[in-house]
Amino acid sequence: MKTFVRKHFRDEQGVQFSTCGDITTLTRMPSGLKGAYQIPDFVTNIGADAINGCNELTSLIIPKTVSMIEKNNFELCEQLTSLVVEQGNPIFDSRYNCNAIIVTATNTLVHGCNSSSIPEGIEVIADSAFSQRRNLSHISIPDSVVHIGEFAFLGCYSLESEIILQGIHQVARSCFDGCSSLKKVSIGSGIESVESGAFASCSMLSDVVITEGTKYIGTYAFDNCNSLASIALPKSIERIESTALDRCNRIERVFIPKGTTDYFMRFDALKKYRHCFIEYNPNKM
Numbered sequence: 001m002k003t004f005v006r007k008h009f010r011d012e013q014g015v016q017f018s019t020c021g022d023i024t025t026l027t028r029m030p031s032g033l034k035g036a037y038q039i040p041d042f043v044t045n046i047g048a049d050a051i052n053g054c055n056e057l058t059s060l061i062i063p064k065t066v067s068m069i070e071k072n073n074f075e076l077c078e079q080l081t082s083l084v085v086e087q088g089n090p091i092f093d094s095r096y097n098c099n100a101i102i103v104t105a106t107n108t109l110v111h112g113c114n115s116s117s118i119p120e121g122i123e124v125i126a127d128s129a130f131s132q133r134r135n136l137s138h139i140s141i142p143d144s145v146v147h148i149g150e151f152a153f154l155g156c157y158s159l160e161s162e163i164i165l166q167g168i169h170q171v172a173r174s175c176f177d178g179c180s181s182l183k184k185v186s187i188g189s190g191i192e193s194v195e196s197g198a199f200a201s202c203s204m205l206s207d208v209v210i211t212e213g214t215k216y217i218g219t220y221a222f223d224n225c226n227s228l229a230s231i232a233l234p235k236s237i238e239r240i241e242s243t244a245l246d247r248c249n250r251i252e253r254v255f256i257p258k259g260t261t262d263y264f265m266r267f268d269a270l271k272k273y274r275h276c277f278i279e280y281n282p283n284k285m
Helices: 268-276
Strands: 007-010 016-020 023-028 035-038 057-062 082-085 100-103 108-112 163-165 184-187 207-210 230-232 253-257 277-280
Touching (some): 268 277
Parallel strands (some): 163 184, 184 207, 207 230, 253 277
Antiparallel strands (some): 007 016
């Protein structure tokens, strides 16, 4: 049985690597690395947490030799505006100049940066894909997306464009947690659940519209949304966890479907907002 010895080395810019047999992994990029960097073409893997906190990194090129990118990368790289996979990579691509890393076979966007766009045809936005991209201000989610993972936009506190969600099954746990510049969210038909902490601490969020089809709103889903003034609920709602609207102290209007004034008795989370109920005709909403 052949035994490989793992070797560690670094390049002239202080980027650290390890090699074992045919596999060479980028293990750590120094936080002080400035400007543009092209990963050498001897690299096959990017290790977990290898490229984080590189605040002065502006551009990164990933060679066609890289076949694995592990979790928790590109967080807190606040100046990173160009993220490109070299053409010819059989696993990943950056189609349509999107400044993101996509798994070609599954149309899954796994990593984005502060200037990414999400191309039409993307079906999945992976867990933590945009987590802690603090200078990401605008994003549009195309109709082709059928799943957005947990923590996908966690801590994107400059994100201010209206978020329109449709075609997905659920708004995942902590998906937009800490997006403190976000002002308006529309949750389209077919989305059955808004999971725990999905929009927690979105402190500028003022209007939420949840359309027919949503059945469940989870714990702390809108916790600490202390600018939230208006929320519209559908007739399809079956369960709202008691902490779903914790620390939402400025709610003035709760739009409920005509004939559902018993909502305040059915859902503890709504009891203190009974005086804010406004009935609407769901056929005209």
